[in-house]
Amino acid sequence: MLAIQTNPQPAALAIDVGFGYTKAVSSTGGKVIFPSVVAPAGSPDAFDRLDKSDTGYRVRIKKGIDGLLEEWLVGELALKEGREVQYFQDWEKHSHPAHDAVLLAAAVLTWNWPRAGSGIMGISNPALVVGLPVDVWRDELQREGLKKHLAGLAAEVSVNGNDPVRVTFSRVYVYPQAAGAFLTVPDLPDSGIVALVDVGQKTTDSAAIEIVNGRQRLVKTMCFSINKGMAALVEAVREEFRRQTGAPLPPQQAWETVKSGSLWYRGKQIDMAPAIKKARSEIARAIADQVLAGWGERADFVRKVYLAGGGILDLPDLKNMFPxxxxxxxxxxxxxxxxxxxxxxxxV
Known part of the structure; x- marks a missing residue:
């Protein structure tokens, strides 16, 4: 006889697979964040070295009944131990072969899935909502293609050597980025045009609504994506390093340099703080200029601008560039x- 688990709360899961970080939250309180980076788990040494002091995940995935077993290092573990590290570079990141590895890892880490083969039904399949950059979301083929793929996804997944669980989703919806963040705004004004700017790793998304007599209307011409985000800061650091040393700087080392302001190279400490400060200001200005240009004549009539996304934490000057x-x-x-x-x- 099949066991039935009941769930008094709506069975809901949200996964935001960003170019920089993957964030997931569930209606049961699960929450996880890790870099959107993977590497084939070809070396057994990577798992042998995984202990309580390390972060990151080793993920084993078998899709469908006859699917091949895939093994990936995900997140920080991929950065530390992976030999062929893969980042999401294209706007259509959901078409990347490793996209499912990141999404399934996040799903397993935030939901109480049944063990593979246990026969438990009910709580095992929450509704899933994911996002796409606004301009990619506008493309029906992209939007519906991702929805169809995830709705049909059924996989047995094991994380860090734990028993495999079976992952499926009851319903799938694809939502535009920035518009999703809009739903968390705590203090919307009672009238006027209100915009939200979501600064990510590779893209910045804009969304806007007009509030009239308490009713909200989407301002479609102010909803768009621009191809600039925090990745531009990393590239600026890599370029400055090459200028000073003549050598290339790996992306992960560049990220660490952004945080620390300096790095050691061949026994010499290289101060990157002035270059980083200059790049932050220039990138913030470039993002603000492109967004304001996209808003056109409406830009001067925006009542409030909300800023979201991990990129805003690294580009604080943006707050002073919008009304x-x-x-x-x-x-x-x-x-x-x-x-x-x-x-x-x-x-529901």
């Missing part, structure tokens, strides 16, 4: 939390 701007609480989580609100509605 009446405010940073959302927990800006890196804004889209995921907004997606979860949508997922709860689907699960």
């Amino acid at each position: 009446a701007a405010a940073v959302l609480p927990g800006p890196q989580w804004a889209n995921a939390l907004g997606f979860l609100k949508v997922a709860r509605g689907l699960a």
Whole structure:
């Protein structure tokens, strides 16, 4: 006889697979964030070295009944131990072969799935909401293609050597980034045009609504993506390093340099702080200029601008470049939390 698990709360899961970080939250309180980076788990040494002091995940995936077993290092473990590290570079990141590895790892880490072969039904399949950059989301083939793929996804997944669980989703919805973050705004004004700017790793998304007599209307011409985000800061650091040393700087080392302001190279400490400060200001200005240009003549009539995304934490100057701007609480989580609100509605 099949066992049945009941869930008094809506079974809902939201996963925001970003170019930089993957964020996931669930209606049961699960929450996880890790770099959107993977590497084939070809070396057994990587798992042998995984202990309590390390972070990151070793993920084994078998899709369908006859699917081949895939093994990936995901997140920090891929950065530390992976030999063929893969980043999401294209706007259509969901078509990357490793996209499912990142998404399934996040799903397993935030939901109580049944063990593979256990026969448990019910709580095993939450509704899932994911996001796409606004301009990619507009493309029906991309949007519906991702939805169809995830709706048909059934996999047995093991993380860090734990028993494999079976992952499927009851319903899938694809939501535009920035619009998801809009759902978390705590203090919308009662009238006027309100915009949200979501700064990510590779893209920045804009969304806007007009509020009239308490009713909200989407301002479609102010909803778009621009191809600039925090990755531009990493590239600026790599370029400055090459200028000073003549040598290339790996992307992960560049990220660490952004945080620390300096690095050691061949026994010499190289101060990158002035270059980083200059790059932050220039990138913030470039993002603001492109977004304001996209808003056109409406830009001067925006009542409030909300800022979200992990990129806003590294580009604080942006707050002074938009009228009446405010940073959302927990800006890196804004889209995921907004997606979860949508997922709860689907699960009812």
